[in-house]
Amino acid sequence: MPVPATSLPPRGLLRDDVRAKLRDAIVDGTLAPGEQLRDAELSAWLGVSRTPVREALLDLARSGLVLAQPGRSTIVAPIDGRAERDAASVVASMHRIAVVESTPLLTDDDIDRMRRANEAFVAAHAAGDTAAALRADHDFHAVAVDRAGNEAVRTVLALYGPVLERAERLRFSSDDADASAARHAELIRHCAARDAQAAASVAEGLWLDLLTDTTPQEPA
Incomplete structure (x- = not known):
């Protein structure tokens, strides 16, 4: 275009x-x-x-x-499956760190922010508004990143996060968004229970699984 x-x-x-x-x-x-x-x-x-x-x-x-x-x-840049997978690994690791560091520090207001963001994500998907779903997903993950206050994590996410946004847009325009909302809810439960390791595993998996159904497989 x-x-x-x-x-x-x-x-x-x-x-x-x-x-x-x-x-x-x-x-x-x-x-x-x-x-x-x-x-x-x-x-x-x-x-x-x-x-x-x-x-x-x-x-x-x-x-x-x-x-x-x-x-x-x-x-x-053309859509490159290898580059997206590499970025997903890095981004997943950064979100794991953010969740581990932030979970003990999260306030009740933080947990409510996560719930509201996930509700907005579900509503946007139901309305077919992919752009709004992306914004809500960003707001959801930003809670842990903001609370962790780790500038190295912020810097790496700012660099590699945009590479995955094209894959996110594809996923959030499909029924896979329902699975993301369920994983969001699971992450909220672990955060509310202050179970940092369980929450971090869910957060990391959300990003590692992002490309499962959106990236074409390379020939063997």
């Missing part, structure tokens, strides 16, 4: 804002796998200079969402 012709209102977006908008456009398919990314077009679309666009593309290349080809064009 070509870069949208309608530009956003010009304003001084920071690199992080530009990165977030480009990341979201890649995840939701506005910018399709293999599509060429031209600085000038993206700058006009976002209403910013080329500098923050170039910086954002470099960040997204490190995340694996953009492929910068030396001496050639920069494109949206």
